[in-house]
Amino acid sequence: MTEFDTGLPSVRQVQTYIKDQQEVELKLSTDDLLIGKIIWQDSYCLCLVDHYNQPTIIWRQAIVYLKQKA
Amino acid sequence: MTEFDTGLPSVRQVQTYIKDQQEVELKLSTDDLLIGKIIWQDSYCLCLVDHYNQPTIIWRQAIVYLKQKA
Amino acid sequence: MTEFDTGLPSVRQVQTYIKDQQEVELKLSTDDLLIGKIIWQDSYCLCLVDHYNQPTIIWRQAIVYLKQKA
Amino acid sequence: MTEFDTGLPSVRQVQTYIKDQQEVELKLSTDDLLIGKIIWQDSYCLCLVDHYNQPTIIWRQAIVYLKQKA
């Protein structure tokens, strides 16, 4: 990633999930499936909070997919 | 990836799948096999929708291969 | 990869396999072993066709090794 | 990563954990979960010390997620 392009659809979709406090599922390279709400993103990481409001900083390099929680 | 080159065969092939609403199989680094239709791509991600029209944002770094659904 | 250098031995070897319609084995990061003929390469991907002429687009990031089919 | 941007939320959050001597959990790509306090970060690595004050240098490329120890 040479520069973080905030105009891209994927970045804007994450931004929409943040604004809507959408609960999401994040599948990681270790096969972990994390569930929570994204509270911020930057070019290296996303930050997810769980039901107890505990934040987890997730490295983008480890993200496989992201979807709305069913 | 220094810049996303939309003239490349791989990018154009994905664009054709989007236009044709072709059902595809996406094999991921976690060994998951996702099935659906691609609705957009950018330099970081592809977005796949399933039969219920639920979108999944897939990070390119996690893609192993892509083929038309048999 | 800053730019795709088509003069490199590895790129030219793949180009030779394309021209010769050489059947190859591709080992992937998921431990899948795909067999087929390469029909094109670009800086992100290779495209392999199987015996039924079905194309599979393989991301370079997922390639472990490539050899002629025994 | 083209240059290490110390102004980003993820980098500043790690910096806060360093200053607060916060005990953290680090999930790695090998599925290891390391526990300790971060004592420094640079653009390639984090350094974690355990209860015996033994340092472990962790490569950023291997980090999946980071959270406060529960």
Place this chain on the structure above:
Amino acid sequence: MTEFDTGLPSVRQVQTYIKDQQEVELKLSTDDLLIGKIIWQDSYCLCLVDHYNQPTIIWRQAIVYLKQKA
């Protein structure tokens, strides 16, 4: 990798193995251990030949370690 630096110790060591026709072991990210002689390297790949002189093109991204065969 921005540019392939042929003056680096690691690149020169591989070059020495090529010149000496040294038999080596290559551990790959899939946990495969390949044995053979390196016949060329470029910025993307190494090429290994086995006892039957069959070449295998190995992507650098998949290399974990390299040592002389015991």
Place this chain on the structure above:
Amino acid sequence: MTEFDTGLPSVRQVQTYIKDQQEVELKLSTDDLLIGKIIWQDSYCLCLVDHYNQPTIIWRQAIVYLKQKA
């Protein structure tokens, strides 16, 4: 990695281990744990020698963590 920055703490720490002939443990992405003394580093690799003075060239991309041998 755009350029290898020898002034960074992580690079200098490895340099100190080299100078001190410190025995270290290197955890790799394949879950291998190698033990030995680092004899050199460059921007792609570290070189580790074992008790029999046999060198192993380890690619940085495969390193998960590094610590002093207990």
